[in-house]
Amino acid sequence: MADPHRPIPLSVWATAQQHPRVQRIDRYTPESVAHPAKMLPALARHIIATFTEPGELILDPMCGIGTSCVEAAHLGRHALGIEYEPRWATIARANAALATRQNADGTIRILTADARRLPAIAPSDIAGKVALVLTSPPYGKATHGQVQADRTRGVHKRDYHYGHGTGNLARHDLHGLLAGFTDILTGAAALLHLDGLIAIAARPYRQDGELVDLPGAILDLATHAGLLRADRAVALLTGLRGTRLVPRTTFFALHNTRTARDAGTPLHAVAHEDVLLLRRQDGSDPDGRAT
Structure with a gap:
């Protein structure tokens, strides 16, 4: 396991020094771009490299196109990804196959399953061996998607649905999302090594004009999943050039911000994601002291 005495790193992470498209060049298939809310590869790499060691096991119970798994394999870790949508x-x-062809040192297993049924659906050989659970829940569909523009049709939005199945948490209201995510975290926590961590990337979003504090809600539900807060960090979605921020804001995030301001709401475009670091209540704290 990673050294429990190692100090927690800086709480602001520069994970968008490169544009997301550049971060994904060569490591991801062209079809990957269709997913509406892909984790930044640099964010996944930073978390995995900081909190795990080569040879350890990473679990992403909502893995999407497998970003966390691919980055884990390239860092010499092993990964299990679970994804609801086929x-x-x-x-x-x-x-994952591309990572293997590129001689990634780690291995990747992907299961098509409902992570709310963890740990029953997980391979029996990983119980108590997961060093890091790394994931991001579906949220804020108004900020996601791809943009296509032409002179005749104007601006057209596409690829902003996670999936169409009614069981997909992305299609639930906030209450349903949090209930399902609680089930996922409870199951994932049962697979953790005693000193393992859970890292969740999330951000506040607006729905029908109301601000939804998703990170705060996740921290509240963590206790119901047998988890305690270990730390909280900020992953920048903007680049840094000296003292200047380089925007990486999507078209629709900017459009929503402008629309809200025109309507009198002093909205700002989101420039970061919260990263919540959680540990089991029966685990060790960041200084290595047993609870």
Whole structure:
């Protein structure tokens, strides 16, 4: 396991020094771009490299196109990804195969399954061996998607749905999302090594004009999953050039911000994601002291 005495790193992470498209060049199939809310590869790499060691096991119970798994394999870790939607699971397997062809040192397993049924659906050989659970829940569909523009049709939005199945948490209201995510965290926590961590990337978003504090809500539900807060960090979604911020804001995030301001709401474009670091209540704190 990673050294429990190692100091917690800086709480602001520069994970968008390169544009997301540049971060994904060569490591991900062209079909991967269709997923509406892909984790930044640099963010996944930073978390995995900081909190795990080569040879350890990473679990992403909502893996999408497999970003966390691919980055883990390239860092010499092993990864298990679980994805509810067959479309994204197929793409995740293609990305895993690409990582293998590129001689990644780690291995990747992708399951098409409902992570709310963890740990029952997980391979029996990983119980108590997961060093890091790294994931991001579906949220804020108004900020996601791809943009296509032409002179005749104008601006057209595409690829902003996670999936169409009614069981997909992305199609639930906030209450349903949090209930399902509690089930996922409870199951994932049962697979953790005693000193393992759970890292969740999330951000506040607006729905029908109301601000939804998703990171705060996740911290509240963590206790119901047998988890305690270990730390909280900020992953920048903007680049840094000296003292200047380089925006990486999507078209629709900017559009939503402008629309809200025109309506009198002093909205700002989101420039970071919260990263919540959680540990089991029966685990060790960041200084290595047993609880």
